[in-house]
Each structure stands twice: as structure tokens, then as C-alpha cells.
Amino acid sequence: MLLTNSVYIALGSNKGLKFENLQAAVDAIHQRIGSIKRISKVYQTPALGFGDATEVEDFFNACLHVETELRSNKVLSELLKIEKQLGRTRSAKKNYESRTIDLDILFFNDEQITTKLLSVPHPEIENRRFVLQPLFEIAKDYTHPKLELTIETLLKKCEDDSTIEPVNIWLKNPIKNFDFKAYNYIAIEGNIGAGKTSLAHKISQDFNAKLILERFADNAFLPKFYKKPERYAFTLEMSFLADRYQQISDDLSQLDLFKDFMVSDYDVNKSLIFSKVTLPEDEFRLYRKLFYQVYKDITKPDLYVYLYQNTERLQQNIKKRGRKYEKEIKDDYLEKINTGYLDFLKSQSELNVKIIDISDRDFVKNREDYLWILNEILD
Missing domain, CATH: 3.30.70.560 (7,8-Dihydro-6-hydroxymethylpterin-pyrophosphokinase HPPK)
Structure with a gap:
């Protein structure tokens, strides 16, 4: 950041x-x-x-x-x-x-x-x-x-x-022209390297929002998964599901009287999206049953923002942040994740979804691009 x-x-x-x-x-x-x-x-x-x-x-x-x-x-x-x-x-x-x-x-x-x-x-x-x-x-x-x-x-x-x-x-x-009063909880989602954490940070700073960040860096299975995906996929997805459920439940239940709303850099549905890409069909069916048992108890965001970036830009962003365990991520994996997100969002009826294509934007370095995204979110 x-x-x-x-x-x-x-x-x-x-x-x-x-x-x-x-x-x-x-x-x-x-x-x-x-x-x-x-x-x-x-x-x-x-x-x-x-x-x-x-x-x-x-x-x-x-x-x-x-x-x-x-x-x-x-x-x-x-x-x-x-x-x-x-x-x-x-x-x-x-x-x-x-x-x-x-x-x-x-x-x-x-x-x-x-x-x-x-x-x-x-x-x-x-x-x-x-x-x-x-x-x-x-x-x-x-x-x-x-x-x-x-x-x-x-x-x-x-x-x-x-x-x-x-x-x-x-x-x-x-x-003051940007009014988030209609929302109590906004989830910012996107592929690996899309910029969801950066955007959540900026919104929380500018609009007095409680910031909820995914604790992916603490997951010991993530580096192992990128080296041996077949061996660690199910273990990784189960650990993510448990951690996301625990974290989002805790953070959403803890009211902060000094903040105006909440913004997170993930939504628990990403567990379902990623697992569909990483798991074989039989394991995914089992995982999906467990997911829906957990999902029904979790508060849904008032607004779900999906930041779309093309694969080339995603790889550039991944390279910039320099995480060793992400060096092996292939284009086809990112493309499958993008497709998984878009297929999921197209089928949604209970989430208030806004898809924003930021492939030609750099809202971290360019403030005008950041303000453009805020307008898109609140339009």
C-alpha cells in the first residue's frame, strides 16, 4: 500500500x-x-x-x-x-x-x-x-x-x-458528493491482483468505514497449493472456508460506533468460486454441500463490487507485489477464476452486484481513476 x-x-x-x-x-x-x-x-x-x-x-x-x-x-x-x-x-x-x-x-x-x-x-x-x-x-x-x-x-x-x-x-x-449512506456493508471482490484490497483501503480511509481484510497471508497451505495444486487444493479450500466464515462472522458482529459502514476486500462466495476451479468434480460436490451449510448463516453485503481486470494486467500487478508463492500462477488459472466469478455473478439474484471493468485504469497511481471508480460504484 x-x-x-x-x-x-x-x-x-x-x-x-x-x-x-x-x-x-x-x-x-x-x-x-x-x-x-x-x-x-x-x-x-x-x-x-x-x-x-x-x-x-x-x-x-x-x-x-x-x-x-x-x-x-x-x-x-x-x-x-x-x-x-x-x-x-x-x-x-x-x-x-x-x-x-x-x-x-x-x-x-x-x-x-x-x-x-x-x-x-x-x-x-x-x-x-x-x-x-x-x-x-x-x-x-x-x-x-x-x-x-x-x-x-x-x-x-x-x-x-x-x-x-x-x-x-x-x-x-x-x-461529500460521494454518499455511501445507503450501505451498511460493501464487499469488494476480484481476481488475484485485481486491486480489491487497495480499493477497500482507500474507501475506508476516505469515508470512515470499518475495514475488513482477508487473512490469506496467514494460510500455511497457500504456498504449498501453488507448488502442488492437486495435493493441497481441498485442504486449502477447506481452511479458507473455515477462516473466512470465522473472520466475517466476528467482524460483522462487532459494531463500531465510530464508523459509518463496513467495507471488505472479499466475500465468502469466493470460496465456492475458487473451489470449483481447483477441485475435481467429486470433491467440489462435497465442498459445495459444506459451503451452503456455512453460507446460510453469514450476513450478505448490501453491495457486491467486482473489479474486472484482463489477464495481462493481473499478471503485471502480481509481479509488482512480488509474493514468491504467486510467481507460478499461470494465465489459464487466472482466466478460469475470472470466468468462474462472471458465471457466478450472472446467476445471482440475491446479491446487489456491480461489475466494473478497470483493465484500462490504475486507481492506485491515478487519483482521477479512483474517483471514476467511486462514481461507478455509486451510480
């Missing part, structure tokens, strides 16, 4: 439709950089350092807390692109100029970064009330990694006495 970075961003505009400029920047940051966790109020502040301030419009300022999988230099690059997209032309002049949008990285994790293009923490934070006031709203206890003082303390000590007034309009967080 990619690591999540915490970044605080300051936004400002004193040219054109100022509030609309800020909202457009928020929307673009959500689309291209990461999940917006908190948004401050918008504050109207005087334009400092512009010479004759009577001829310059006041600024609208705000701050965001964003979680992103991008590195600091990539975040900066995207912010500059957003500024350009929204009509800002950076000038080589040293004096201040009015701008449609101004986007600055204030903090990136607890790092201290000094490059030709980027200085983090932002060197003027402690001197700017128009930054500290909105930042105080969303991160008053955050400690400046260089000054070792909290934002609350920095605001109290700030000598900038300029007038700052809140604007009675709120910026909207685009993540």
Missing part, C-alpha cells in the same frame, strides 16, 4: 470572482492531489505588501488539510498547474501583484524541506495572521516542526494586527 502524506495548503484570491476561485481550487485539489479532510472558513483580509492598499481588493483566504499519496514535489507541481488552469500568471517581478488564485504548501507531514522551488514549513507562517487564523480552525494543536510551537501559540504570539473577518459563505468539500 502507498503511504499517505498529510499536507496543509493555504488558498488566497483577490482578483475576479474570489469565492468561486477558491471553490474551483478546492475542487481541483480534490480531483488531482488527494482527499480533503478539513476546510476552514473563508476570511476576508487586507492585501498586505501591495503598496497603496486602497487600490487593491481585499483577499479571500482559507486553509485545507489534505491527505495525499503524492510526494511534496509532485504536490507543488500540481498546485502550480491548478494556479495556471485558474488564470494565474506568475511574474518575475519582486513586488506583489493581485492574483486569481494563490496556493501554498504550509506543512508536509512533519518534514523540513528546502529546495530551489519549495520551502516547507512555509517561512512566513508565524508572521501572517491571514494564514494562522484559518489554520487555527483546522489544526490548532499542530506543532510547527521547526519552531516547535503549536498553531494556537503562534496565533497568540503573531504581531500582525491586520483586520480579519470571516465571510458568511462556506467552501464545499467535493468528497
Whole structure:
């Protein structure tokens, strides 16, 4: 899984439709950089350092807390692109100029970064009330990694006495457009290497969901199965069935009052699908009887999402994650599993199924692909 970075961003505009400029920047940051966790109020502040301030419009300022999988230099690059997209032309002049949008990285994790293009923490934070006031709203206890003082303390000590007034309009967080309230339990399914665990992780982080992950790595029979499938197939499938039943029963019965819903990276039906591929006919018939005895007692997901990827992409993903025991997986095995899933889903009447083809998508590296998948799930 990619690591999540915490970044605080300051936004400002004193040219054109100022509030609309800020909202457009928020929307673009959500689309291209990461999940917006908190948004401050918008504050109207005087334009400092512009010479004759009577001829310059006041600024609208705000701050965001964003979680992103991008590195600091990539975040900066995207912010500059957003500024350009929204009509800002950076000038080589040293004096201040009015701008449609101004986007600055204030903090990136607890790092201290000094490059030709980027200085983090932002060197003027402690001197700017128009930054500290909105930042105080969303991160008053955050400690400046260089000054070792909290934002609350920095605001109290700030000598900038300029007038700052809140604007009675709120910026909207685009993540609120994705509404999972209709579901208590979502199962993300797919073939080996389809990305179901990655997607379940991202949804749980962005939407305050309880995460249920399959404990396949603890199964001692899995490496043996890939080496000698005929010898260990039945043992493997029985051990998976027992473990999946136990885990899903335990996790679904344990309510978490602080989470909004549950998301898992598997559904117990995968036991039936895989066993049909791996077991000879007589063993599969026996296994199926045992499965249905177990299955009738298990809570069904409100939404079953199947991530389809073609075999070539599956093999690429399997190779990337580098699990030794998966090196021997053949194309025809993956194709049989895909066929097994699709045949199973076509025959379903009791599950609410959504099949999403992500063969041409990379939602781990490309945030726009991730947002596309969310739209597909909730469409």
C-alpha cells in the first residue's frame, strides 16, 4: 500500500470572482492531489505588501488539510498547474501583484524541506495572521516542526494586527458528493491482483468505514497449493472456508460506533468460486454441500463490487507485489477464476452486484481513476 502524506495548503484570491476561485481550487485539489479532510472558513483580509492598499481588493483566504499519496514535489507541481488552469500568471517581478488564485504548501507531514522551488514549513507562517487564523480552525494543536510551537501559540504570539473577518459563505468539500449512506456493508471482490484490497483501503480511509481484510497471508497451505495444486487444493479450500466464515462472522458482529459502514476486500462466495476451479468434480460436490451449510448463516453485503481486470494486467500487478508463492500462477488459472466469478455473478439474484471493468485504469497511481471508480460504484 502507498503511504499517505498529510499536507496543509493555504488558498488566497483577490482578483475576479474570489469565492468561486477558491471553490474551483478546492475542487481541483480534490480531483488531482488527494482527499480533503478539513476546510476552514473563508476570511476576508487586507492585501498586505501591495503598496497603496486602497487600490487593491481585499483577499479571500482559507486553509485545507489534505491527505495525499503524492510526494511534496509532485504536490507543488500540481498546485502550480491548478494556479495556471485558474488564470494565474506568475511574474518575475519582486513586488506583489493581485492574483486569481494563490496556493501554498504550509506543512508536509512533519518534514523540513528546502529546495530551489519549495520551502516547507512555509517561512512566513508565524508572521501572517491571514494564514494562522484559518489554520487555527483546522489544526490548532499542530506543532510547527521547526519552531516547535503549536498553531494556537503562534496565533497568540503573531504581531500582525491586520483586520480579519470571516465571510458568511462556506467552501464545499467535493468528497461529500460521494454518499455511501445507503450501505451498511460493501464487499469488494476480484481476481488475484485485481486491486480489491487497495480499493477497500482507500474507501475506508476516505469515508470512515470499518475495514475488513482477508487473512490469506496467514494460510500455511497457500504456498504449498501453488507448488502442488492437486495435493493441497481441498485442504486449502477447506481452511479458507473455515477462516473466512470465522473472520466475517466476528467482524460483522462487532459494531463500531465510530464508523459509518463496513467495507471488505472479499466475500465468502469466493470460496465456492475458487473451489470449483481447483477441485475435481467429486470433491467440489462435497465442498459445495459444506459451503451452503456455512453460507446460510453469514450476513450478505448490501453491495457486491467486482473489479474486472484482463489477464495481462493481473499478471503485471502480481509481479509488482512480488509474493514468491504467486510467481507460478499461470494465465489459464487466472482466466478460469475470472470466468468462474462472471458465471457466478450472472446467476445471482440475491446479491446487489456491480461489475466494473478497470483493465484500462490504475486507481492506485491515478487519483482521477479512483474517483471514476467511486462514481461507478455509486451510480
